[in-house]
Amino acid sequence: MEPLTGLLLAGLAVAALSFAHTLVKLVRTANLADWGSPWINLLDGVNRLFCFWFHRMSPTRLPLPAEGPAIVVANHVSGLDPLLLIGASPRPLRFLIARDQFERFGLQWLFRAVGCLPVDRGSRPDIAFRAALRTLHDGQVIALFPHGRIRLPGEAPGMLKPGAVRLAVATGCGVFPVRIQGVRAEGRVVSAVFVRSHVKLELYPPLRPALGEAELTARLGSMLG
Secondary structure, eight states: OOHHHHHHHHHHHHHHHHHHHHHHHHHHHHOOSOOSSHHHHHHHHHHHHIIIIISOOOSOOOOOOSSSOEEEEEOOOSTTHHHHHHHHOSSOEEEEEEHHHHTOTTTHHHHHHTTOEEEOSSSOHHHHHHHHHHHHHTTOEEEEOTTSSOOOTTSOOOOOOSHHHHHHHHHOOOEEEEEEEOOTTTTOSSHHHHSOOOOEEEEOOOBOGGGOHHHHHHHHHHHHO
């Protein structure tokens, strides 16, 4: 190998290592929530950079308590929604998701790693409810989409699933409503992640379970549309 070629390759290697070091440092700085695993924390940082840079999400942080249980609820317009909520949360979010989504090929390992709770739509939803109760009693944050499915703006109002409200009343913890706006690929699951958006999260004051199930449901319906 000629000396000049060797110097060039060495320079490229040094530049690549320097770039990788800078990138890892940037990702670690972006990471805000402690998931209890170094590599999940790195994924958290990558996701935040992805949401803020690629999807141009407005600089928003969910006003969650520093510790203790809480429930985050949001409208559901695409498969991008969970990434956006995680990107705006200072704490790990444990999502309730349909079992058929939880068992998607190639993704189940990730859903397990971040503590998702699978829900059987057709039978035994009480199992997921009890798991969610245990998670809240452990002082963690549950996140769910009360519409139960992707629902586009302008669709006729649908009934909200009662899980979030019942969890709040059973545990006494606050409900933090979020309205997701600006997703370009509304109605899509996978492709919504890769179609660039200009996302805005509208945050509402937390709702307290002392309002009662009926009032909580009515207010959530008004906020989430």
